[in-house]
Amino acid sequence: MSTENPANRNPVVNGALKLYVVLAYLFVFAPILASFVFSFNADRFPSIPLGGFSTEWYRAVASDPLVWEGLRNTLLVGVVVSVISTVLGFGAAYTDYRYNFLGKQIYLALALLPPTIPVVIMGLAMLAFLSRVNLSGDALAVIIAHVVICSPFAMAVIRLRLSQMDPSLEPAAWNLGASEWAAMRHVVIPFCRPAILGALFVTMAVSFDEFAIAWFVSGLNETLPVKVLGFLQGQVSPRINAIGSFVFVTTMTLLILAQLLLGRPDATKKENAS
Amino acid sequence: MTQDPLVSFEGVAKRFGTYTAVQKMDLDIRQGEFLALMGSSGCGKTTTLRMLAGLEAPSEGIIRLSGKPINDLPSWSRDTPMVWQSLALFPFLSVIENVEFALKMRGMGRAERRARAEQWLDRMQIAEFADRNISQLSGGQRQRVALARSLVVEPQILLLDEPLSALDAALKVRMQSVLKQLQRETGITFVYVTHSQSEAFSMADRVVIMSRGRIEQIGTPQEIYRTPRTRFVADFLGSSNIFPGTLQADAQGRAAIATDSGTFLLDGQHGAAGQAASLTVLDTRMQVHEQRPAPGVNAVEARMIGEEFTGATATLYFETPRGQEIRVQKSHEDLADLSVAMGRSFHLSWSPADSHLVHE
Amino acid sequence: MTQDPLVSFEGVAKRFGTYTAVQKMDLDIRQGEFLALMGSSGCGKTTTLRMLAGLEAPSEGIIRLSGKPINDLPSWSRDTPMVWQSLALFPFLSVIENVEFALKMRGMGRAERRARAEQWLDRMQIAEFADRNISQLSGGQRQRVALARSLVVEPQILLLDEPLSALDAALKVRMQSVLKQLQRETGITFVYVTHSQSEAFSMADRVVIMSRGRIEQIGTPQEIYRTPRTRFVADFLGSSNIFPGTLQADAQGRAAIATDSGTFLLDGQHGAAGQAASLTVLDTRMQVHEQRPAPGVNAVEARMIGEEFTGATATLYFETPRGQEIRVQKSHEDLADLSVAMGRSFHLSWSPADSHLVHE
Amino acid sequence: APTELTMLAWYGHAEPDMVAEFEAANNVKFVPKYYTGGDNMLGLISQSPPGTFDVILSDAEYVQQLNAAGYIEPLDPADYAFDEFFPEFQKFPGHWDGDTLYSVITRFGFLGVAYNTDALTEAEASTYDVFWDPRLTAKVGHFDWHLPNLGQMSLLNGNPSPYDIDEAAWEAVKEKTLTLRPQVGGFFDYGGTFSSLDNGQMLAFAGIGDWITGTLERSGAKVRSVIPEQGGLQWTESFSIGKGSAKADLARAWIQYVTSAQGQAKSAQMAAYPALIPNQKGWEVLNAENPAEAKRQGMVDGPGSAIDLIRTGRIQYRQLPVQQSLEDWNDFWSDYKGA
């Protein structure tokens, strides 16, 4: 706390702590920054001292039709996944918010558990199952699998928002003559709008960086992160860095957009009103 | 008073699982009256209101509005608008959009509903805030928006669930008179749930006191204050001292009640001797003496154990040797003559005329 | 009263950024007294207490405990235990572990501190809950644990920051007498922050009224209630009607004050004519008449605009034609003779002897 | 729009340097799925509907498995220019089931000792025993697949036919292999192999050959492969047509193209990784186009050439274990890794 009594403060301890925080952030950012740097390094196998400056890897990436196709798949999958996950997540969040029923614990477990299953296992189980029902091997399979792991995130984000909603807001709408559907359209959804947008972005970002499950189920229609895995396993090429930097910038943009939409000052102000 | 009731609850009960929130309630609400529902927390006031608004279904019994049973009508098909304690204003709509909401849901055209809403904003003196965000209003202004939002459909009845409890004291008093005046002018029946005795008593035509899902007493504020019908009501109002005991006649054959703290004379009230009952005495009607008072009044000796200072009056707390707590409320002027001190013994007295009898 | 003060604030100020929470405060706290700090929200009460406990550092000035400056002492080297409004009990410790905490921090052995803690649990009548979780206690029981936890080190001084504000009315009164008695028995100096006038006035030896970081008045409860020193204090206590005006002599040369609502006689209080001042009259000292009262008393005509029912007494709200609000507090008996009705005009009067003068 | 042809292959086979010409000529667009190991490939096929992959590239061992599992179509030998192939490759074991052809070989290569030229001389590296050299403690890498590694150990133990060994010889191979464990610095997939050789993390590697070191050499790394005195192993890559392919004709055309002399020369110089080619005419074309690379890989006539190594018996085929089950080998490999 900034207002702490200086007599209760030890500058040495505080200084050491802050230094440690700086080191921790260095640790977190070292690999990210290094990959940026190496994405402009001319050598195929990065090592120091650095080779010359080069945008070769970006050019290689940009001229690789497979990368573009991967990007197209990723975007397609990302958009569809975010929409479906958000719809499912909204429904589940609303169910949890509004209803009580026998087996609700199980319902919630189903809705929230998938992200805790290791991706290798999820990927394996998904592939084994989807292939039995002839769904594996294309973008649809990736969409199905990603929705399974993304919808819990959407649910969490929207549930959080719903818990900020005055529980009498919806009954108030009914009481004023709105049917359940009208109240949903005119009250619940408008109230949740920032969280719905947030959920769309978060789920898109998760799908955007998921490679393990997608590797198993994507078949021929690989997404970009699966390509990256391929580059890492099959070629070791600084293209990884170029793609990584690109994906990073893209997801960051999504994140910042989400942040702006969620944290819009007048959205928070409105919230306080209820 | 012989006119048909606007609302009637006929044997209405509400259970949540095994818990009974409202027990077989019979209640008539008259056209145009201001009815207050009071009772301790959890006694079923809100549940009663919500059943009327169609937000809970009665487990048993029939609710009628203007004679017609409405049990099966969904909430949105009833004209029973409600004002919530939290107000439940729509934070994403402007003031006027809030007020228009009910009209929009009824399918009224844009121009017409805007006009109607503006008229009510005017009436509630908040027209200047029409385009503001709810968050930009003060508590009192929000209260008015909530009222306008419910009244805009010009209902026969308005339900209010502790609508003032979130306001500060001064604003509360001001809104009370706004509400009272509004009710008089519009003639709309108000059903008003409150925790506050002062609110209920100063606004309502009739007050319903509930306890554990049952109605304990219905009556005008005066009736209830002066003659609580049950021990619970006396306890709840908190303005009476209560002495549980057994009815008997005293040596002279006068009606009396034998309690733990002594035998006290009653004033013409009775029941069969030997019957259990409680004597209640308003705390403003008790006198404090340093010396034993003359006979003819009821008196008891007690040790002072506490004092509460509330500006105009002070409340003194005493305890009889038998452990009964007695409260006395006095003005500071009255007390000036006494050397009150914690732990000292005093004589407390009251006239038989101020004795009132309640049964369990 | 000539003994050395236990605590003294010498020119203590506290700024948060550019905001001054406490302004150059001089205050002596006497050994063994029960001192209440009152004032409206944000006036600096908690900040004052926290500076004493070492949780905030003064921006200026010196705080002494038993004569020694303690500004630079960290919180954990002072013996100034505090009772928080939220109680701040450790939820992960049992009742007795909470009480033992401070002793453990002082390095006291296991057996000894357990014995000491048990003794205090006994004293606070919560020994039976020793091994319970905090979450399993009622509000009043928690309060006692918090007290025991602070008192177990047998300090010279105890700081309490609105310790009862979370309790319900009945419990509050009961805990007040527990606290008062405890303070008397132990002789520990209590510094007690509260919002509640009734709490401050019924418990404290001296009351400090603060406003915007400044001390407005220090005195016994009686002094403050009857003779508020400033307009702020009168306003704050809320039991007086206040008429701002200018001093003058009336036609007969008697001391008077000219206000918006008329010129009123004073009783021997004065100041230079022409000086600005405010007349204050306790709301219990005002009379309500249907007819104009005889001259010799101060009187004003006003329209009734509200009524608040509070059991024993009722408060009536009036408004003069010039827009001044006047409050009158009366017992129901007194009111029985009046036909009070919203909107009607009445004459309000008070004797010059009940007039009191305050300066800004 | 061009017809899409799906190819399941190791990385590189559907890159422009290989397919651009064919795509342009036949109005075809390849859609590749690159795999990173034969089992990984089998897994993919088994989990995909029939007809998903038109062309499948695989190593000889997996052709057998693909065939056994019924994932590939029989081929007509008359369609392919086997007469241009070195005789050794005209009826390559594993690609035929009796007289039925299932797969056409397109490239091959040798597995020996890969080493860092700063750390070892060619002479030192010319025996598998070098892996036990104290200088290499924790510096020997394994390409993480049991067949090439255990085959090399079997060669070292003097088994003339390294995959066809009896129980006693198998026990001896296991015993010998286990003694190498302390020398091992890691078990790597293709990418890991690349980087750990390049950055000097590993100074010698078992189970690989020029297909890795050649690629690294091209970008200037100081690594080479040598066929040691105990002999080397041979890997192969061959094309098949996926069961149920709707574009079998195009698939056939591709295989014809890539096994033709022109296609073979291209294949030998594939950007992703170099390899030897079985088409004798292909050697000629390569020598005309890129004599240096032909020389580096040993695709020049005369003693010491790649085909000469085979003919002098220095090279054994890599294949599935004959007397033991594949599981036995794999399980031992897991145990070895965990030892």
Added chain:
Amino acid sequence: MGRRISAYGLTFSLPMLIWQLLFFVFPLVFLIALSFWTVRNFRMQPDFDTVNWTTMYGRAIFWQAYGTTLALAAGAAVLTSLLAFPVAYAISFKLSDRARRWAIMLMVIPFFTSYLVRIYSWQVFLSDAGIINVMLGWIGLGPYGLLNTPGATLLGFVTLAFPLVVLLQLFSLIFIDRTLIEAAHNMRCGRLRTVFAVVIPSARVGLVIAALFAFILSFGDFVSPIYLGGGDPTTLSILITDTTKSGQQWPRAAVIALTMIVTLMAVAFLSIRFAYRGRK
């Protein structure tokens, strides 16, 4: 409210239920079935044979990998928690509101960078001729073998879990009632002692959950053990891949996967029980 579910309610509840039943529960159930299938001629065949279970459970390498994975994941959970705590503590208690918002923002960024890319990047730091050894060389030290060691695997796990653990710890520390800390100071409890006597017990649930997440993430990760650990020692995730290399042994891989799931559930259950122990 909340009585029976109507058509309206089902419209919202059913989609998630159906989706997760079809695409989450069924795959897991199928995984169970798969573990009893057999493989003939490199083809999986439906069957009911416990051979996969007996084979896998009968192999020393399985239990060895199990122990290794458990130890590495537990190590990662403990190590990450210890490394993260001072960061979370400093951010919660020592930074201004503005700096705290920034710190949280920055800590979210790693979630949006490819884990693969970060691991690949670490290789460049850790290799014998990598950044760290070159820098150590400047001061005359090394080179040290950092890459392809269990330590490097741990580093990868920490990379994976650290940001999440910091954030989870942070959110439990931020919500600690500050008056509890003041109350402790007020009762002669010094700074460091307050951390152990008040801060950690108060944040216990959050700290345990954070460690649990670190465990879950590390337990299933295959990227770090392969690319930083050099595949040595064998972890369960590597063993899954290895198992499939004896010709389509997916049923045996399913045995490993199911064992992992059960282990994770048990660990999650125990740690949540521990987290809430003695709480209402």
